[in-house]
Amino acid sequence: MAHDLAIRGGLLATATETYRADIGIRDGRIVTISEAITDAEDVINATDRIVMPGGIEAHCHIAQESGMGVMTSDDYESGSISAAFGGNSSFIPFAAQKKGQSLTNTMQTYDARAAPKSVLDWSYHLILTDPTKAVLAELPEVFAKGVTSFKVFMTYASRVSDAQFLDILSVAGKHGALTMVHAENHDMLDWMARRLVDGGNVAPRYHAPSRPGLAEEEAINRAISLARLAEAPLFIVHVSTPAGAELVANARAKGGQVWAETCPQYLFLTREDIDKPGMDGAKFICSPPLRDAPTQAALWQHVQAGSLSLVSSDHAPYRYDDSGKFSAGRDVNFREIANGMPGIEMRLPLLFSEGVGKGRISLNQFVALASTNAAMIYGMMPRKGTLSVGADADIAIWDPNETRVAGEMHDAMDYNPFAGIEVTGWPVTVLGRGRRIVENGKLIAEPGSGQFIKRAPLDLTGHPGQPVPELDPAQNFGANLS
Numbered sequence: 001m002a003h004d005l006a007i008r009g010g011l012l013a014t015a016t017e018t019y020r021a022d023i024g025i026r027d028g029r030i031v032t033i034s035e036a037i038t039d040a041e042d043v044i045n046a047t048d049r050i051v052m053p054g055g056i057e058a059h060c061h062i063a064q065e066s067g068m069g070v071m072t073s074d075d076y077e078s079g080s081i082s083a084a085f086g087g088n089s090s091f092i093p094f095a096a097q098k099k100g101q102s103l104t105n106t107m108q109t110y111d112a113r114a115a116p117k118s119v120l121d122w123s124y125h126l127i128l129t130d131p132t133k134a135v136l137a138e139l140p141e142v143f144a145k146g147v148t149s150f151k152v153f154m155t156y157a158s159r160v161s162d163a164q165f166l167d168i169l170s171v172a173g174k175h176g177a178l179t180m181v182h183a184e185n186h187d188m189l190d191w192m193a194r195r196l197v198d199g200g201n202v203a204p205r206y207h208a209p210s211r212p213g214l215a216e217e218e219a220i221n222r223a224i225s226l227a228r229l230a231e232a233p234l235f236i237v238h239v240s241t242p243a244g245a246e247l248v249a250n251a252r253a254k255g256g257q258v259w260a261e262t263c264p265q266y267l268f269l270t271r272e273d274i275d276k277p278g279m280d281g282a283k284f285i286c287s288p289p290l291r292d293a294p295t296q297a298a299l300w301q302h303v304q305a306g307s308l309s310l311v312s313s314d315h316a317p318y319r320y321d322d323s324g325k326f327s328a329g330r331d332v333n334f335r336e337i338a339n340g341m342p343g344i345e346m347r348l349p350l351l352f353s354e355g356v357g358k359g360r361i362s363l364n365q366f367v368a369l370a371s372t373n374a375a376m377i378y379g380m381m382p383r384k385g386t387l388s389v390g391a392d393a394d395i396a397i398w399d400p401n402e403t404r405v406a407g408e409m410h411d412a413m414d415y416n417p418f419a420g421i422e423v424t425g426w427p428v429t430v431l432g433r434g435r436r437i438v439e440n441g442k443l444i445a446e447p448g449s450g451q452f453i454k455r456a457p458l459d460l461t462g463h464p465g466q467p468v469p470e471l472d473p474a475q476n477f478g479a480n481l482s
C-alpha cells in the first residue's frame with residue numbers, strides 16, 4: 001500500500017484555502033493530497049468533519065516554577081494531553097532559567113521534564129532571568145540546538161533593565177532569534193499595588209486595578225523602541241489593551257519587526273469575572289489582568305486585522321488550593337496569590353465557537369491564528385502549521401457542529417475559568433506525525449511519544465524594520481559600533 005493512513009471525505013482548511021480532499025500519510029508525513037485515496041492500510045473517515053493543521057500552542061507554562069516558586073499543576077503529561085484534547089498537535093512551553101543557572105543546565109532540566117512525558121512534539125522558549133556576560137555567551141549554543149526564541153520580563157523580580165534588554169535583543173537579533181517580552185511597567189504596577197494594599201483593598205478583585213492598562217501601553221512602547229535601537233525582532237506576549245495592540249499595529253505598518261498575541265481570557269472574560277465573593281476571584285488572577293467589554297471588542301478588531309498574529313492560551317495552571325493559588329496561605333492579599341489561569345484545552349474551541357461560529361473570523365483566519373502563524377513566527381514551517389505534501393502529519397479533525405457546555409478539562413486543575421460557556425465545534429481526533437494522539441475523544445498516545453522540535457531562525461523577509469538614523473554610518477560620522 002502506498003499509504004499507512006488516509007483521512008477520507010473531510011473538508012480541508014488551511015490558512016488560505018478550504019476544499020474537499022483526502023490526505024495520504026506515510027512514515028508520519030503527508031505524502032498525498034488528492035480527490036480520492038484508496039490505497040491505504042488504515043482509514044479515518046472524516047465525513048462531516050473539518051480537517052486542519054493541528055494547533056500549535058505557543059504560550060503555556062508546563063512543569064515550570066513561577067517567580068514565587070510555585071510549581072504548575074500540569075507536568076508534560078497532563079499538560080500535553082489537555083492540549084491534545086483541545087486540538088493541538090504541538091506546543092512550546094517555557095524553560096525558565098533560575099538566577100545563577102546556566103542555559104545548558106536550564107535546558108537539561110526541562111528536557112528531563114518533557115521527554116519522558118509529552119504526548120505532543122514540543123520546543124521551548126527560554127526565559128532569561130539572569131543575562132550575565134557568561135549567559136549571553138551561551139546563547140549561540142542554544143540557537144544551534146534549535147531553540148530560537150527567548151522571553152524576558154519588564155516586571156517582577158526577574159525583570160531585566162533596559163540595558164540588559166538591549167544586550168539580549170542585540171545578541172538574539174544577530175542570530176535570527178526572536179525576543180519575547182512581558183511588557184508592563186514594573187514601578188507603575190508596584191506603586192498602584194502598594195496604594196491599594198495600604199488602603200486596605202486586599203481582596204483578589206483588586207488585582208485588576210493594580211495593573212493599569214497604561215502600564216502595559218508604556219512598556220510596549222518602550223520595548224518596541226528598544227528593539228528598534230537593537231535592530232532586533234520582537235514578540236509581545238499577552239497583549240491585553242487596545243493601546244498596546246495599536247502600538248504593535250503602527251510599528252508593523254511602518255515595517256517594524258514586531259509581532260504580538262492576545263489570549264482567550266482577554267477575548268472571553270472581563271474584570272466582572274474577578275469580582276467574586278470571598279477568595280473566589282483568585283481563580284481569575286492573571287497578568288496582565290482581565291479588562292472590560294470595550295477592550296474585548298477592540299482586541300477582536302486587531303485579531304481580525306492581523307495586527308495580533310496569535311491567540312495563545314497563556315496556560316499557567318495553579319490549583320485553587322494550597323499547592324497553587326494559596327501556596328502563601330489563605331489569608332493573604334491579592335499580591336501573594338499565584339498568578340495565572342488554565343486554558344490550554346479551551347483556547348481553540350472557544351476561538352472556533354466565538355470566532356468562526358459567530359462570524360468574527362473566517363475558518364482560514366482561525367487556522368492561521370491557531371497554528372500557521374505560530375509555525376511561521378517560531379521557525380517550524382513547513383514541517384508544522386500547514387497541510388501540504390512533505391509536512392508532518394500533524395492534523396486536527398473537528399466536528400464543527402458538536403455543542404457542549406465547557407466543564408472539566410483533562411488538565412490537572414480543579415477549576416476551569418471558562419466553565420459554563422456554551423461552545424459549538426470541538427476537535428475529535430488529533431494526529432501528531434501520523435500517530436493518533438486522541439481519537440474520537442479517547443487518549444491513544446503514550447507519554448513520551450512526542451519529540452523535541454528543532455526550530456529554525458525567524459524569517460524576516462518582508463519585514464524591513466524601522467531604521468534608526470544614529471545607526472546609519474552616513475549619519476553617525478561612520479562611528480564604529482561594537
Ligand code: DUC
Nearest residue numbers: 182287314316339340
Ligand atoms: N505572565 C505570563 O506570561 N504568564 C503567567 C503570568 C505572567 O505574568
Ligand code: ZN
Nearest residue numbers: 182237238287
Ligand atoms: Zn507574562
Ligand code: ZN
Nearest residue numbers: 059061314316
Ligand atoms: Zn505566560
